[in-house]
Amino acid sequence: MANLVIFGAGALAELAHYYFGRDDSAHRVAAFVVDGEYLREDRFRGLPVVAAEAIPPEFRADRCLAFVAIGYNNVNRLRAEKCAAMRDAGYTLASYVSSRAVVLSDRAPGWNCLILERATIQPRVSLGNGVMMMGGGSIAYGTTIGDNVYIGRLAAVANDVHVGANTFLGVGSVVRDRVRIGRNCVIGAGAVIVRDAEDDSVYVAPRAEKSRVPSFRLRRL
Amino acid sequence: MADIVVFGAGATAELANFYFSRDGAHRVVAFVVDAGHLREDRFQGLPVVAAESVPFRFRAAQCRGFVAMGYGKVNRLRAEKCAAMRAAGYDLVSYVSPHAVTMSEYPPGWNCFILEGAMIQPGVRLGNDVQVWPNSTIAHGATIADHTFIGSRVTVAGNVHVGERCFLGIGSTIRDHVRLGAGCVVGAGAVILGNTEDNSVYTAPPAKKHDTPSFRLRRI
Numbered sequence: 001m002a003n004l005v006i007f008g009a010g011a012l013a014e015l016a017h018y019y020f021g022r023d024d025s026a027h028r029v030a031a032f033v034v035d036g037e038y039l040r041e042d043r044f045r046g047l048p049v050v051a052a053e054a055i056p057p058e059f060r061a062d063r064c065l066a067f068v069a070i071g072y073n074n075v076n077r078l079r080a081e082k083c084a085a086m087r088d089a090g091y092t093l094a095s096y097v098s099s100r101a102v103v104l105s106d107r108a109p110g111w112n113c114l115i116l117e118r119a120t121i122q123p124r125v126s127l128g129n130g131v132m133m134m135g136g137g138s139i140a141y142g143t144t145i146g147d148n149v150y151i152g153r154l155a156a157v158a159n160d161v162h163v164g165a166n167t168f169l170g171v172g173s174v175v176r177d178r179v180r181i182g183r184n185c186v187i188g189a190g191a192v193i194v195r196d197a198e199d200d201s202v203y204v205a206p207r208a209e210k211s212r213v214p215s216f217r218l219r220r221l
Numbered sequence: 222m223a224d225i226v227v228f229g230a231g232a233t234a235e236l237a238n239f240y241f242s243r244d245g246a247h248r249v250v251a252f253v254v255d256a257g258h259l260r261e262d263r264f265q266g267l268p269v270v271a272a273e274s275v276p277f278r279f280r281a282a283q284c285r286g287f288v289a290m291g292y293g294k295v296n297r298l299r300a301e302k303c304a305a306m307r308a309a310g311y312d313l314v315s316y317v318s319p320h321a322v323t324m325s326e327y328p329p330g331w332n333c334f335i336l337e338g339a340m341i342q343p344g345v346r347l348g349n350d351v352q353v354w355p356n357s358t359i360a361h362g363a364t365i366a367d368h369t370f371i372g373s374r375v376t377v378a379g380n381v382h383v384g385e386r387c388f389l390g391i392g393s394t395i396r397d398h399v400r401l402g403a404g405c406v407v408g409a410g411a412v413i414l415g416n417t418e419d420n421s422v423y424t425a426p427p428a429k430k431h432d433t434p435s436f437r438l439r440r441i
Contacts, residue, residue, distance in 0.1 A: 072441055073441070074441075075435050075436070075438070075441055102320045102337040102338060102355070104239070104243070104337070118338060118356070120320075120336075120337050120338045120355035120356050120373075122236070122336075122355065123235075123236065123239050136356065137356075137374075138338065138354075138355045138356040138373040138374050138391075140354070140355070140373055140391075141232065141235075141236060142232070154356075154374065156356070156373050156374035156391050156392040158372070158373065158391045158409070159232070168435075168441065172392075173428075174374075174391055174392030174409050174410040174425075175391075175409075176390065176391060176408075176409040176410075177391075184435050184436065185435060186435045186438060186441055187428065188428065190410075191428035192392065192409055192410030192425045192426075192427055192428055193427070193428055194408070194409055194424075194425075194427050195427070197430075200434040200435045200436055201430055201431070201434065201435065202430070202431035202433055202434065202435050202438065203428035203429065203430055203431065204428060204429055204431060205428050206426050206428075206429070
């Protein structure tokens, strides 16, 4: 079982620490790494937090793998940058695939991916590097997911879709078959995408309407 | 475990071969297509034969069948080929993924294709030739009639009735106690709150494109 350092000390780092600590993980979390200017506390989840500029020898790339646990900040580019920096520092980046996910593609995942419980990935799906798949989502056959894509919970991507690098798919969003979504797009929660989306585009679902009737006046509920 | 011939040689046939082989449920020995669609004599490393002249070793006396087609002509094509294969004497098998959760006391009919992550609650009745794609949920007491296609991550609530040959697109939602007529098409992400007539088509409002490009968004 290899030791692992997690880059980041926020919510996603906490989640990564939890998952990499489970029985289905091939790694053991040894420390958290943050940029020096973000170093606030020297312990997080009971483990040391160290500055990226001054990593103690026991946590360096010759002793540890790494995982970059940064969310979708700056439309996933911050995570991409930190992955590049950690690789430059010599780290091999690890992925976590939940034993409760069903991954049926032999082309997935790459490095620094997080594939959580109940995700389903059909045959002939290609997943890039740095892909975060938050659980319950589905990706159908023949679809390509670019590097650093973030797939929110229960997002559903149909077959033969292409999702460009760094794109964010919000919770419960839906992408129909054969659609091409560009790079750096933001697809909001529950949005239904039925046509191609250009690079850098932002799509939002229509909001639910508030009924004028309060819930205690509803007759049938 | 039986030897089976798969009708079709497209994406669904490829997937059927993948799933049947992976779980060792049945052994796919050949693909069958209508002679007019016979392009190559091998697919997925197995023989492709014309339905009009199936060699003896792949006939119904030796093999069972599975019709692996999508929702062409609102599932009518698949329904027709199921009928043709049954008329040729084939016993049609179903596939239920070991990663599906099936809790209904009623077993699915023939030629069903229930994929990983599907959840079929107690009291659900699945007809013949029903496809349920990954991560879809069919809640208690719902009835799904023959030849219906249910895409990925569809939610069918309790006591719904879905008529024959319906298409429920990816991410669609049917609320409880609703009745869908036969041959309905429910588009990707559509939400159905009331009964639908036969052959009706529903689409979700598509997401709106924002004027702001993603690099101008402040909070992401």
